[in-house]
Amino acid sequence: MxxxxxxxxxxxxxxxxxxxxxxxxxxxxxxxxxxxxxxxxxxxxxxxxxxxxxxxxxxxxxxxxxxxxxxxxxxxxxxxxxxxxxxxxxxxxxxxxxxxxxxxxxxxxxxxxxxxxxxxxxHTHRGGFTDDPVPAELLRVLTLEAEAEGALFTPVASPSAVRVIAALTTAAQEVQEQDLAFSLELLRWSRPPGDTRREGVPAHAYPAAPSRTEPQFDQRDYAHGRGWGFERQVGGQAPGHAGVVAVITTAEDRRKDWLTTGQALQRVLLRACAHGVSAAFHTQALEMHHLREFLREELLSGEHPQMIMRLGVPEETLGTxxxxxxxxxxxxx
Ligand SMILES: Cc1cc2nc3c(=O)[nH]c(=O)nc-3n(C[C@H](O)[C@H](O)[C@H](O)COP(=O)(O)O)c2cc1C
CATH class of the missing domain: 3.40.109.10 (NADH Oxidase)
Structure with a gap:
């Protein structure tokens, strides 16, 4: 041929x-x-x-x-x-x-x-998930998908480890909100309703007010109190399900490992999507050196944390x- x-x-x-x-x-x-x-x-x-x-x-x-x-x-x-x-x-x-x-x-x-x-x-999800579970078998498959690209995908099983990751996310979010340079950078990439630029996070993709989950996973505040963003929240005022918290890690932390992480991440996300499962990301803590090191040493046996996500079944997610x-x-x- x-x-x-x-x-x-x-x-x-x-x-x-x-x-x-x-x-x-x-x-x-x-x-x-x-x-x-x-x-x-x-x-x-x-x-x-x-x-x-x-x-x-x-x-x-x-x-x-x-x-x-x-x-x-x-x-x-x-x-x-x-x-x-x-x-x-x-x-x-x-x-x-x-x-x-x-x-x-x-x-x-x-x-x-x-x-x-x-x-x-x-599409990326922001907020709580529905009650529908993520099957354990799918999590096992996602681990294999990441491994095939050379990274480790680990669902976090221990409730106390999940609470620690949630707390670190809150700490990072609080610090970044008080930091003018961080806030201005986020502002630069968040979009008001009706904006037609084809880059940055559009208003239909982020909530107007911080969504609540149990345990609470703080989100980046793309709306920044301006009334932009969507109003919907799974379960109305009640907190939505946090879903399954998972991390992608690599043994080393070179540029090559970051590319490997991206390849593994996308493979995991596409496979999850084929089963109706979406991801919400919370990478604020990984942007702060000390918090990232804390995670690495205390929770991840020395593996370098590259992505933190929650996986679950959303009501809907919209494209960007x-x-x-x-x-x-x-x-x-
Ligand atoms: C390295 C990386 C870090 C990210 N961190 C966050 C995050 O902390 N919070 C969040 O809401 N989305 C996060 N995202 C998702 C992006 O905002 C999202 O991919 C982008 O807006 C495009 O939207 P889409 O994924 O729906 O196509 C992250 C994505 C990547 C690749």
Missing amino acids: SGPTDDETTEMLRAAAGAAAWAPSVHNTQPWSFVLSGGELGLRADADRLLRVGDTSGRQMLISCGAALFNVHVALLAKGQRPQLRVLPDPDRPNLLATVRLGESDGADEHSRMLYDQIELR PRRPLDDMLEEDL
Whole structure:
């Protein structure tokens, strides 16, 4: 069987970049760009979109880009390609995070197609979940999905450990709310109702008033008391279910591990989505060095915490816009 023509290759790589754009990213910064040239797709970190206060090291930027890379990979697998990925291929070009070329074509597997089908259906949830449980078997499968990408996904079983994570989240949220630089950065990426910019967190995706869960998991305050955001709250005034708290960790904490985390995160989220399960994120504590170290040493046996999430069945979640592909893809054909 002959391989794809140059035009077909270009079309597949362009479509894969389009799929990448639907990845989650911190504050929907979409901190990536793509270059398509000579049958190769390059994924770059867009340093202009770095959160200079909340993400000084670029850790969350690279996790976001890792999630985008997973979408590229799975989009090509779903087309029956076995892409060749090179991660951080050139030490002299640190912003070039990965290159992707088409490899053998051997027919799409069902697993990749299932994950691919979720890419545009997956949305971040904010607030409590319904009473519907997350099956234990699904949690086991999610652990395997993360492991396949090289990261550890751990549902937190102990109620006291869950309370500690909730308390650290509250501590970080309180401190960040009092910090003008943090607040201004959040303000820059939260959007008022009716805003048509295709980046940042839109008003239909965050609650007007902080949602309550049991135990309480404080959310980032995108509304900032301005009356923006949605009013809905699972169960009316009663606290919603916190769901299953889970962390993604890595043994080391290099740029490569942050990309790995993003790949594992997106694989977990897509698989969960296929089973009607969504994630809410609470990464405030990981933005504060001492709290992150505390988690690592006291709860995670020395593993580096990269993501904190709650998983559950939402009533509904709404999509968030993305920049048009032309804004993020440079073609040099
Ligand atoms: C590294 C990372 C950290 C995030 N942290 C939070 C968080 O603390 N709170 C939150 O509500 N959402 C968080 N998110 C979710 C993003 O805000 C969300 O992905 C983005 O707004 C795009 O929306 P979508 O996921 O619905 O497509 C995080 C996402 C990533 C990738």
